[in-house]
Amino acid sequence: MNPAALAEAVLAVLTPISDERRPGEPLGITASDIVLERPRNRDHGDWATNVAMRLAKPFGTNPRELAQRIADGLGAVDGIAEVSVAGPGFINIRLEAGAAGALARTIVEAGTAYGHNDSQAGRSINVEFVSANPTGPLHIGHTRWAALGDAIARLLAASGARVAREFYINDAGAQMERFAGSIVAAVKGEPTPEGGYAGSYIADLAARVVAERPDFLELEDAEQRLVARELGYRFQLAEQQQSLAAFNVDFDVWFSERILHAPGDDGGPSLIDQAVDRLRAQGHVFDQEDAVWVRTTDFGDDKDRVIRRSNGEYTYFAADAAYYLNKGDRGFEHKIYLLGADHHGYVHRLKALAGAAGDDPEKDVEVLIGQLVSVGGARLSKRAGNIIEMDDLRQWLGTDALRYSLERSPADSPLSLDPELLQKRTNDNPVFYVQYAHARTHNVARNAADSGVDRSEFAPELLTHETESALLGALQEFPRIVAFAAEVREPHRVARYLEELAGLYHRWYDNCRVIPLSDDPVEAVHRTRLWLNDATGQVLRNGLELLGVSAPERM
Numbered sequence: 144m145n146p147a148a149l150a151e152a153v154l155a156v157l158t159p160i161s162d163e164r165r166p167g168e169p170l171g172i173t174a175s176d177i178v179l180e181r182p183r184n185r186d187h188g189d190w191a192t193n194v195a196m197r198l199a200k201p202f203g204t205n206p207r208e209l210a211q212r213i214a215d216g217l218g219a220v221d222g223i224a225e226v227s228v229a230g231p232g233f234i235n236i237r238l239e240a241g242a243a244g245a246l247a248r249t250i251v252e253a254g255t256a257y258g259h260n261d262s263q264a265g266r267s268i269n270v271e272f273v274s275a276n277p278t279g280p281l282h283i284g285h286t287r288w289a290a291l292g293d294a295i296a297r298l299l300a301a302s303g304a305r306v307a308r309e310f311y312i313n314d315a316g317a318q319m320e321r322f323a324g325s326i327v328a329a330v331k332g333e334p335t336p337e338g339g340y341a342g343s344y345i346a347d348l349a350a351r352v353v354a355e356r357p358d359f360l361e362l363e364d365a366e367q368r369l370v371a372r373e374l375g376y377r378f379q380l381a382e383q384q385q386s387l388a389a390f391n392v393d394f395d396v397w398f399s400e401r402i403l404h405a406p407g408d409d410g411g412p413s414l415i416d417q418a419v420d421r422l423r424a425q426g427h428v429f430d431q432e433d434a435v436w437v438r439t440t441d442f443g444d445d446k447d448r449v450i451r452r453s454n455g456e457y458t459y460f461a462a463d464a465a466y467y468l469n470k471g472d473r474g475f476e477h478k479i480y481l482l483g484a485d486h487h488g489y490v491h492r493l494k495a496l497a498g499a500a501g502d503d504p505e506k507d508v509e510v511l512i513g514q515l516v517s518v519g520g521a522r523l524s525k526r527a528g529n530i531i532e533m534d535d536l537r538q539w540l541g542t543d544a545l546r547y548s549l550e551r552s553p554a555d556s557p558l559s560l561d562p563e564l565l566q567k568r569t570n571d572n573p574v575f576y577v578q579y580a581h582a583r584t585h586n587v588a589r590n591a592a593d594s595g596v597d598r599s600e601f602a603p604e605l606l607t608h609e610t611e612s613a614l615l616g617a618l619q620e621f622p623r624i625v626a627f628a629a630e631v632r633e634p635h636r637v638a639r640y641l642e643e644l645a646g647l648y649h650r651w652y653d654n655c656r657v658i659p660l661s662d663d664p665v666e667a668v669h670r671t672r673l674w675l676n677d678a679t680g681q682v683l684r685n686g687l688e689l690l691g692v693s694a695p696e697r698m
Contacts, residue, residue: 206232244603442498584680
């Protein structure tokens with residue numbers, strides 16, 4: 144019996160009690176409203192609920208009295224072994240061993256689908272993250288957002304949402320001109336222009352530009368800058384894409400900022416022009432001192448924003464507005480932005496923009512701000528000179544260790560990674576601990592096959608050892624953990640769950656044999672435990688997949 148089925152059983156018991164206490168009135172809750180929790184002390188049972196304490200007042204009764212009536216009703220439900228009332232009205236529920244153990248077979252048969260849920264079904268969500276300027280290598284800050292953004296998208300998709308991972312390419316504006324000027328200077332052997340980009344990667348780009356265009360030095364100055372900008376952009380963006388792919392991060396959409404500035408069909412207004420008109424139609428645009436403004440203070444912003452300056456030039460806010468509206472035009476009702484620690488000012492700006500566009504700022508846009516991350520002993524990039532590159536980190540620490548360590552802490556907390564720990568092959572290293580547990584499940588399965596133990600028999604009522612009860616209880620929690628982590632955008636909850644599950648599995652392994660001793664015969668309990676072993680491996684594998692981390696079969 145899983146939590147969903149147990150909640151339905153509680154609801155079935157509550158319905159006639161409600162009809163008796165409040166004739167003609169609806170119960171007012173569904174099974175999803177019934178909170179079931181794992182008791183800290185497993186002696187108290189497998190599940191506990193405070194539903195009686197929540198409903199006692201509207202039912203006009205004492206919490207303990209209501210709890211006892213619910214307990215009496217649940218005691219007659221198949222699969223429930225014992226129900227008791229504790230404290231002011233907590234209901235503790237213990238399942239029959241067979242009902243609890245049946246979960247092992249359910250997980251094995253569900254395979255990769257176990258843990259998937261429909262809590263986000265019907266939602267279309269755009270997750271934008273990384274979105275680095277295509278003017279240099281990806282650095283340590285981008286690395287954290289790459290791991291977190293991808294994991295959040297995986298969780299949302301596993302919870303039923305239609306998700307698009309999107310990278311906004313900042314390929315318009317002054318930074319692209321400085322980028323071009325830096326490459327031209329490198330080709331000519333001149334110093335880096337003031338405000339330009341330095342580092343040996345610029346020299347490398349310059350060499351590639353010349354290799355692509357051997358006539359480069361023969362071009363006019365303006366043409367040189369154009370060629371340098373476009374080829375350098377193409378080469379650098381391709382490098383960023385390769386870095387992300389190597390980090391196990393793939394994007395569904397690479398959105399170029401230039402699209403927003405380009406003339407519309409048949410030379411008509413650009414998306415930015417259209418955005419201004421659309422916001423004006425909503426009644427939130429006004430003209431003042433020859434400039435065009437958006438009254439974002441109506442939606443909690445600290446000041447109104449200029450969208451077009453008095454000289455006719457659009458501001459960055461104009462591109463933000465056009466981009467936000469474009470996401471909605473593409474069918475995404477909910478937009479999630481993952482931004483760096485220096486972007487706190489964007490929170491109110493984007494929420495105000497959502498309000499000005501006619502959306503709900505509290506529901507339709509979400510801005511997650513990440514804090515800084517540091518790595519002890521990490522060296523600055525030899526190519527870029529002033530950053531720690533994603534590729535250097537990945538090659539040094541490994542994709543799995545780096546991703547897992549970045550995902551196991553909340554995004555809004557500063558993070559310091561210990562490279563010595565992350566390279567250890569010991570239980571002190573969290574990713575090794577979880578991956579080793581998964582590899583051990585495969586080792587057990589291989590040894591079982593060699594010993595003639597298979598899954599031809601399943602007797603869940605035999606899974607009675609206390610470590611089996613604890614392990615099954617944790618396995619049962621996985622779908623709820625996935626759904627909650629998706630809802631609150633916190634992949635670290637999956638990582639911490641996997642570490643707890645790994646610990647429970649290791650304790651079970653130490654106490655319960657899948658392979659009989661010496662010449663003892665293979666019995667039903669051994670075959671049933673193989674189901675539990677394989678179920679645990681499946682959940683560990685599914686959880687690591689949600690984090691974009693591999694699940695090795697041997698270590």
